[in-house]
Amino acid sequence: MRLDVVTIFPEYLDPLNVSLVGKARARGVLDVHVHDLREWTYDRHNTVDDTPYGGGPGMVMKTGPWGDALDEALADGYESGAHSPVLVVPTPSGRPFTQELAVELSAQPWLVFTPARYEGIDRRVIDEYATRVPVVEVSIGDYVLAGGEAAVLVITEAVARLLPGVLGNAESHRDDSFAPGAMANLLEGPVYTKPPEWRGRGIPDVLLSGHHGKIARWRRDQAFARTALNRPDLIERCEASAFDKKDREI
Numbered sequence: 001m002r003l004d005v006v007t008i009f010p011e012y013l014d015p016l017n018v019s020l021v022g023k024a025r026a027r028g029v030l031d032v033h034v035h036d037l038r039e040w041t042y043d044r045h046n047t048v049d050d051t052p053y054g055g056g057p058g059m060v061m062k063t064g065p066w067g068d069a070l071d072e073a074l075a076d077g078y079e080s081g082a083h084s085p086v087l088v089v090p091t092p093s094g095r096p097f098t099q100e101l102a103v104e105l106s107a108q109p110w111l112v113f114t115p116a117r118y119e120g121i122d123r124r125v126i127d128e129y130a131t132r133v134p135v136v137e138v139s140i141g142d143y144v145l146a147g148g149e150a151a152v153l154v155i156t157e158a159v160a161r162l163l164p165g166v167l168g169n170a171e172s173h174r175d176d177s178f179a180p181g182a183m184a185n186l187l188e189g190p191v192y193t194k195p196p197e198w199r200g201r202g203i204p205d206v207l208l209s210g211h212h213g214k215i216a217r218w219r220r221d222q223a224f225a226r227t228a229l230n231r232p233d234l235i236e237r238c239e240a241s242a243f244d245k246k247d248r249e250i
């Protein structure tokens with residue numbers, strides 16, 4: 001997968017050089033190109049923003065630099081043999097970022113991220129590129145950040161860990177919360193490891209029983225209880241799928 005990021009804070013994307021994403025880049029599973037938007041400004045102050053038409057607070061990111069930067073990032077990518085880019089725009093008004101969307105994005109060969117600062121990007125930039133490539137506006141949560149770069153790190157990590165060969169055998173996304181299967185739409189339950197006792201606290205007996213059926217049942221019950229506590233909205237979805245299963249069995 002090729003990733004391009006156009007940003008006024010390229011150093012904000014340095015974490016893409018470490019840990020899971022860093023290893024994926026070193027293995028050639030990910031090819032990341034970070035572009036400094038200010039390289040496509042030609043005034044003394046490297047201006048990337050201006051006051052909003054219609055008045056109001058804050059500033060809006062200008063069309064010019066974005067258009068020149070995206071044209072070059074796309075041209076570079078095509079020249080390097082990449083194809084079918086998807087423009088990913090982090091914004092509070094976007095489609096909620098979920099594991100399902102992470103899976104969808106992980107199937108793409110090329111993602112071009114456009115993290116905005118200020119009040120956002122002049123809408124004409126998105127409208128212009130939407131005539132050439134698919135554009136996905138994505139929200140990582142119901143809050144407002146000063147810029148979309150943190151969202152790029154979140155989206156990139158969730159997507160990269162799903163790419164073949166990125167997670168070692170020791171880690172797996174098979175039992176992820178929200179991954180399809182018995183634990184779908186459930187939050188993860190408690191986990192334990194050695195030592196068997198710590199500060200007077202032991203391990204739930206079932207986990208030491210070696211009875212895999214009971215262990216699976218206990219884990220699902222724990223996940224269900226945790227989900228009911230913190231995300232009751234997911235329970236309907238989960239119960240519905242459980243009902244479907246029973247329904248199918250009849």
Ligand SMILES: COc1cc(COC(=O)c2cn[nH]c2)cc(-c2cccnc2)c1
Nearest residue numbers: 091092116120139140141144145147148
């Ligand atoms: C592209 O337009 C943007 C992008 C961002 C940065 O992304 C997020 O905040 C975000 C992404 N998922 N969840 C939050 C912020 C605004 C914005 C809106 C209103 C006032 N101030 C700023 C607009």
